[in-house]
Amino acid sequence: MQQSVRIWMRSLTLLLLSLALALAACGADSAQQPAGELPTGASATPAAPASAGAVATALTPITVSDDLGRSVTLERVPQRIVSLAPSVTEILFAIGAGPQVVGRTTFCNYPAEVAELPTIGGFAAASISVEAIVGLQPDLVIAGSARQQPVVAQLERLGLPVVVLAPDSIEAVYAGIRQLGRLTGHADRADQLVATMQQRIAAVADVVATIPAAERPRVYWEVSGDPLITTGARTFIGQMIELMGATNIFADAQDEYPVINPEMVVERNPQVILGPDSQADQLSSAALRARPGWDAIEAVRTGRVYTLNADVVSRPGPRLAEAIEALAAQLYPEHFPARTGAAGAFPLTVSNCGLTQTYAQPPQRAVSMNQHTTEVLLALGLQARMVGTAYLDDAILPEYQAAYATIPVLADQYPSLEVLLAARPDFVYGGFRSAFEEGRSRAALQARGINSYLATEYCSDGPVTMEQVYHDIRTIGAIFGVPERAAALVADMQERIAAVQQRVPTGRSPRVFVYDSGEDAPFTAGGHGIANTIIGLAGGQNIFADLADEFGAVSWEAVIARDPEVILIFDYGETDAEQKRAWLQGNPALATISAIRNRRFAVLPLSSVVGGVRNPAAVEQVARALYPEVFQ
Numbered sequence: 015m016q017q018s019v020r021i022w023m024r025s026l027t028l029l030l031l032s033l034a035l036a037l038a039a040c041g042a043d044s045a046q047q048p049a050g051e052l053p054t055g056a057s058a059t060p061a062a063p064a065s066a067g068a069v070a071t072a073l074t075p076i077t078v079s080d081d082l083g084r085s086v087t088l089e090r091v092p093q094r095i096v097s098l099a100p101s102v103t104e105i106l107f108a109i110g111a112g113p114q115v116v117g118r119t120t121f122c123n124y125p126a127e128v129a130e131l132p133t134i135g136g137f138a139a140a141s142i143s144v145e146a147i148v149g150l151q152p153d154l155v156i157a158g159s160a161r162q163q164p165v166v167a168q169l170e171r172l173g174l175p176v177v178v179l180a181p182d183s184i185e186a187v188y189a190g191i192r193q194l195g196r197l198t199g200h201a202d203r204a205d206q207l208v209a210t211m212q213q214r215i216a217a218v219a220d221v222v223a224t225i226p227a228a229e230r231p232r233v234y235w236e237v238s239g240d241p242l243i244t245t246g247a248r249t250f251i252g253q254m255i256e257l258m259g260a261t262n263i264f265a266d267a268q269d270e271y272p273v274i275n276p277e278m279v280v281e282r283n284p285q286v287i288l289g290p291d292s293q294a295d296q297l298s299s300a301a302l303r304a305r306p307g308w309d310a311i312e313a314v315r316t317g318r319v320y321t322l323n324a325d326v327v328s329r330p331g332p333r334l335a336e337a338i339e340a341l342a343a344q345l346y347p348e349h350f351p352a353r354t355g356a357a358g359a360f361p362l363t364v365s366n367c368g369l370t371q372t373y374a375q376p377p378q379r380a381v382s383m384n385q386h387t388t389e390v391l392l393a394l395g396l397q398a399r400m401v402g403t404a405y406l407d408d409a410i411l412p413e414y415q416a417a418y419a420t421i422p423v424l425a426d427q428y429p430s431l432e433v434l435l436a437a438r439p440d441f442v443y444g445g446f447r448s449a450f451e452e453g454r455s456r457a458a459l460q461a462r463g464i465n466s467y468l469a470t471e472y473c474s475d476g477p478v479t480m481e482q483v484y485h486d487i488r489t490i491g492a493i494f495g496v497p498e499r500a501a502a503l504v505a506d507m508q509e510r511i512a513a514v515q516q517r518v519p520t521g522r523s524p525r526v527f528v529y530d531s532g533e534d535a536p537f538t539a540g541g542h543g544i545a546n547t548i549i550g551l552a553g554g555q556n557i558f559a560d561l562a563d564e565f566g567a568v569s570w571e572a573v574i575a576r577d578p579e580v581i582l583i584f585d586y587g588e589t590d591a592e593q594k595r596a597w598l599q600g601n602p603a604l605a606t607i608s609a610i611r612n613r614r615f616a617v618l619p620l621s622s623v624v625g626g627v628r629n630p631a632a633v634e635q636v637a638r639a640l641y642p643e644v645f646q
Contacts, residue, residue, distance in 0.1 A: 078193055081180040082160060088175060091199040092154035096134060096147050098165065099158020101331035102179055103128055105191055106156075108207055108332035111198040117150040124325060124333075139164045148172065154197065184253060187330045188212070207332055214335035215257075218342045221349055222259045231345060233260045234284035234313070239296035241273050250330055254338055258345050260286070280307040286345060287313040290324030291363050291370050297321055298368030299473045315476025317485065320344045321365040347488045348504065364489060367473035369456055371465045376495035377441035383428060384445030385410075386626030387469065390487060391443065392417050393627045394499045402437040404429050405449075407586055408621045411628070428452065435462070442466040443490070445624060447473075467493070471544060471564075471625045478544045478564070480511065480551070483625035503627070510630035511551055514637050517644055518553035524640045526554040527578035527609065529594060531587065535567045545582075545623040552636035554580065574607060580639055581609040586620035614639065 077087040096117035097103040103122040106115050118131045119142070132150065135142040137158070142165045147155060157166055157178045166176045177197065181187045188208045195204020235251050237243040245251040246267035255262045263282040264272065289297050297319055303309045313319055322344070327337045343350045362373045381402040382388040388403045392414040402424040410418045424433055431453040434442070442449075442459055444466065450456050456466045470486055471478045484504045491500020526549050528539035539545035540561030549556045557576040558568060581598065585591035595615055604610055616639030622632040638645040 076197060078177065078197060080178045080193075081182075081186070081190070082163075082166075082178045084178065086175055086177050088154065088197060090153070092152075092175075092197065094150065094152045094154070095198070096150055096152040096155045097122060097158075098134070098142065098156060098162055099137060099179070100124070100325065101329040102156045102158045102194075104329060104331040104333065105179075105194050106198065109191065109195050109198065109200040109203040111194070111200050114198060116152065117147065137162075144168045144172075148174070156194070181330045182248070184215070184250075184257075184334065187334055190330070191332070211332065211335040215338050218338055218350075219257060222257070222342065222346070225259060225346060225349060229346070230259045230261065231285035231318075232263050232283065233258075233286045233288060233345070234263050234279055234282070236287065236289040236293060236297060237271055239293060239301075242276055242279075243271050244274055246270050246272060250334075251327065254327075254341055257338065258341055260345055276305055277307065280311060283310075283312055285312045285316075285318060287311075287319040288341070288344065289321050290327060291321040291365065292324040294321045294365050294370035295368075297365070299470075300368050309476065315474065316479055317470040317474045317482045319365070321363070321370060323363055347485070348501070360495070362492060364467070364493060366489070367456075367468045367470060369460070369466075371460065373465060373493055376493065377465070379437070379439050380441040380443060380494075381424065381434065381437055381439040382443045383449035384624075385621040386624045386628070387443040387445040388418070389414060389621075389627050390490060393503055394487075394491060394494065394496055396494055396496070397421060399494065401439060402429075402434075408619045428454070431458070439464055441493070445469045445472075445626075465493075469625055474542075477542050477546065478625065479547055480507075480544075480629065483544070483629060484508070486625065487627075507627070507630045511633050514630075514633050515551060515553070517641075518637060519641060519644060523553060523555040524579040525557050525576065525608075526580050526582055526636075526640070527557050527573055527576070527607075528582045528584065529598065530565060530584045531589065531594075532567065533597065535569060536573060537565060537567050539623070540564055540566050543623070544625050544629065545584075548623065548629060548632045548636060549582070551633045552640055554636060554640050570603065574604065577607060578609045579612075580614045580616060581607075582616045582618060582636065582639070584620055584623060585617050591617040616640075 075087055075089045077085060079085050093114055094116045095106065095111070095114050097106060097115060098119060100119065100122045103115065103118050104124055106112060107125050107128070112127065115131060117134050118128055119135060119137050120133045121137050122128050134146040134150070139162050142162070144165060147169065152174060155169055155174055155176045157176060158180060160178065160180050162178070166178060169176050179190045179194065181190045188211070191208050192201070192204050195201040233255050235245045235255065237245055244264045244267070245262070246269055247256065247262060247265040249270050252262055252265065263284050264274065287297065287302070295301065299314070299317065299319065302314050302319065308314055322337070322340050326333045326340065339350070360373060360375050364371055364373065378399050379401045380391065380396065380399050381404070382391050382400060383404050385405070385407045388406070389411060391397070391400060397417040397420055400421045402422050404423065404425045405427050422437070424437060428449065434454060442464060444450050447468065450466065450468065456468070459466050467490065470482050474482060484507070487504055488497065488500045491497045528545055530537040530539065538558050538561070539556060540563040541556065541559035542562060543564035546556045546559055557578050561568070583591045583594050598604060599610055609615065616636055618632055618635060622628040
């Protein structure tokens with residue numbers, strides 16, 4: 015449809031406003047909002063002229079074909095634009111047309127200066143007030159979805175020019191940006207924006223192209239948990255997952271956003287689960303484990319469940335490159351270490367153990383609870399940003415002792431809430447669930463404006479892997495804005511473990527019994543803790559790997575029946591390792607156990623069998639005990 019738009023005179027505007035009011039009174043359009051629901055900030059009074067900084071009007075008519083195939087002609091560059099979509103608003107401000115925008119939806123929240131603009135309703139057609147739009151005297155209205163057609167039709171009947179920008183692909187986003195650049199007199203800025211976006215996305219794609227197929231994960235994206243909705247291949251999210259070289263487990267869906275059976279997710283077993291941060295509660299570890307069968311999903315077991323900024327990943331606009339970079343950082347953290355938490359990447363949103371928190375800037379006053387979290391922060395060189403620490407099980411590693419000596423110790427064990435708050439922390443890093451008990455809950459800290467992080471080893475329902483330890487280190491690096499340090503630390507840990515595994519003989523796995531404590535009934539390591547992973551990486555077999563927990567009590571009869579070849583003693587508490595060894599060797603009921611007969615014992619401090627920087631050394635030490643002939 016061809017429209018010819020003349021210079022709008024005040025009398026014509028008032029006439030149109032009268033017509034709009036008449037239509038509303040007669041109920042001529044069922045899609046119009048009910049009376050009395052005029053959005054906050056909308057006004058039927060003629061608005062003030064656009065900012066003096068607006069672009070000068072052009073003399074040559076401009077004709078474009080919008081995303082609904084409509085041909086729209088503007089005789090002058092518009093000076094009073096109303097946006098009906100957040101993505102449109104973001105584009106207009108990104109290309110320098112912000113001063114020309116006089117109205118927005120209630121969902122338009124970026125950049126910050128849009129908050130000063132009057133609103134015309136929501137995004138859905140039924141929530142948009144045509145009366146409010148007319149009252150702003152626009153010379154161009156830009157819609158953002160084909161679903162807004164009822165509003166578009168009303169505005170057309172009033173003679174207002176409307177362009178619909180509803181891109182369905184990344185290339186279409188580029189085209190839409192350029193189109194708005196032409197319409198608003200900012201073609202050069204639009205071209206520059208597109209070129210920058212293309213360069214950033216191409217840089218990600220170039221790295222992805224080097225990633226081996228074996229490292230490219232199966233991905234499940236959850237749009238909604240009730241009902242359970244995911245994304246097919248044709249949506250922006252589907253296209254971004256494909257661009258990442260990952261496999262969308264519902265790429266075969268016919269609908270763009272299909273409603274699915276939860277059992278299908280279990281069957282397709284994604285390695286990574288993603289979703290918008292608006293779904294953080296439903297994507298928490300506890301919520302996912304509560305779904306029947308989902309505790310067996312690899313992503314749930316390994317803790318690879320992430321949420322991304324909903325506004326960034328859902329809007330087809332100038333932040334599309336940012337969305338792709340954020341997705342890449344979650345899918346391939348080892349290949350994109352500098353993207354998450356790098357300088358300028360804040361605010362940063364992190365979902366951890368069922369709690370989603372946003373960091374406006376890196377923490378400056380951190381408190382670490384537990385040995386392994388303290389040593390992670392020290393390994394990342396963050397002692398200058400630590401205002402307290404608590405609860406050591408062992409002496410700090412020699413290489414960190416000088417840095418540790420500069421940090422106040424808040425308590426021998428856990429500090430009270432009052433003592434903790436007195437340190438004025440902006441971040442608390444806990445290694446065990448107990449760090450956030452006795453009044454120190456993460457929710458209570460968050461209510462006081464204090465962010466926190468819990469080692470994911472203790473909110474994972476399934477075997478803990480080194481990947482979870484690496485994930486925690488990378489995430490802490492991102493939170494503190496030092497991702498390159500975290501990447502280097504992880505790489506060093508990976509290299510040390512790989513060096514051990516290269517020397518471990520193949521074809522046999524000595525049976526290992528972990529003796530933590532207990533005389534009447536031994537307390538041992540099950541198959542879900544990091545100790546089980548350490549034993550496996552060292553080339554051994556935990557005889558109680560079938561115990562579906564991190565730790566648990568068993569019977570001495572079971573230990574005797576499974577006949578361990580090596581006993582791994584955890585050294586901590588009032589009874590030290592030598593006392594534990596003496597008791598085992600002196601108990602006649604255990605004399606037939608191979609490890610006791612052959613005096614094959616290994617000792618690890620408790621601080622080595624929780625996820626942290628000591629894990630590679632623990633793997634080395636266990637391997638030496640299992641294969642002394644190899645590790646001389």
